[in-house]
Amino acid sequence: MPTIIYPPSIPWNWMFQRPQQLLGRFSSSGQTVLYEDLGNFSNPKTSLLSPSLLICQGVSAMAVPHPRPRILWLTVPSHINLIPNYDPDLVIYDAVDEPKEEFASWAPYYPTIQEKADIIFCSSSSIYEHFLNKHPHVYLVPNGVDYVHFSPAPPYRPTDLPSGKPIVGYSGAIAPWVDWELLKIVIADNPEINFVFLGALFQLNKFPLKFKNVFYLGLKSYQELPTYLHHFDVGLIPFRQTEMTKGCNPIKLYEYYATGIRVLGTPLPELLTIPKINLESKPHLFSLRLRHLLAEDDMNKAERMAYAQANDWSERAGRILHYIFNRANTNQE
Structure with missing residues (x-):
């Protein structure tokens, strides 16, 4: 089973959103998930939330022994520049907002995302349509609910x-x-x-x-x-x-x-x-x-x-893993 790493983006316990929901379900299906928590931690530590979900607080996921292949899961566009820090086998960008107005600062990173991401998931039709003709592996996966x-x-x-x-x-x-x-x-x-x-x-x-x-x-x-x-x-x-x-x-x-x-x-x-x-x-x-x-x-x-x-998150996570495994198998052929 692969390891999925999520760089510091959203505090685990702050407004439980798409990343926490999906990554939690990936771990429930047997994938190792290393979630790098966002914040300043005076006492760096790792905490097991489940046998395959580890929260890293002030500790790099790369310092935690884990199996490969290593998948880098990104939701913050600027994190596309972190790829060398993680040496991933697969890079996934999960696009959840338009890079406009409140998120206009995201736009300059999109050309690099289109170049370096192996798979792009999109939470809405308009985001999907933006990437559809710019990348060979783009999938529409809307939000969901527990x-x-x-x-x-x-x-x-x-x-x-x-x-x-x-x-x-x-x-x-x-x-x-x-x-x-x-x-x-x-x-x-x-x-x-x-x-x-x-x-x-x-x-x-x-x-x-x-x-x-x-x-x-x-x-x-x-x-x-x-x-x-x-x-x-x-x-x-x-x-x-x-x-x-x-x-x-x-x-x-x-x-x-x-x-x-x-x-x-x-x-x-x-x-x-x-x-x-x-x-x-x-x-x-x-x-x-x-x-x-x-x-x-x-x-x-x-x-x-x-x-x-x-429209449960479990359906969304299962669909995403199907796309990921298909892409990983293609890479190995």
Whole structure:
């Protein structure tokens, strides 16, 4: 079995995202995974999270004995320059965002990625279309969900959730790509609704909304996140429609659906084909649709949950490993 190395990119315990989800499942299927944690560690150490998943904190994965072939898994474009440090047998770039606007600094690295990556995986159709004619081994693998983690009904209600009104919630990065201007109008139009926001600040110095019916509860651990989502009446994906968000395949969509809640978002390209989703771009129409959702009976919960279950991270990881093994076997022939 190969060893997959992930250079320091995202702290293991910070906003459990695509890299942690996929790498965790690679290890569950028998691959050795060496995850170099991001941070300053005064006491360098390695920790086994499972028999084949090792977290390296202040320790290079190259200092840990491991079997070859060695696969370098990259999600930060500038890390394409780290290839000589790892002497990999296979280089994989997993593309999750468009190199535009907030991520414009990524663009200069793309020619080198196209030259040096053996396989490129893409989380959205627009990213896939960007690479498709520029590289011979490009595959579309959207985001997913840990269905078993999110679907069970929680045993308790978090004490910091507001009560007395319906809860419309957002889970994810508190970031510039959220349409805060749209939200200001929608929230002001709906004082009879509590709006709850969960997540870490990203490229923002402070939480941008101030209303009596808005509650910013900060970043919640991955373990407790489902407990909050199950108490949302509607989950929000209110992203601005930009060149960057054109390539967003929101993980929160799958997590919302796994809990069974209804979803209201802006019409991002990646959301247009999602069954039983609600999409509006204009603030007052968004507000009207929200009130309509809260007033009507929910007839589609089972269908949403079935969609989430069909898009589990295990399916995504299995598909990726299939592509990797095919490529590795081709290299050996």
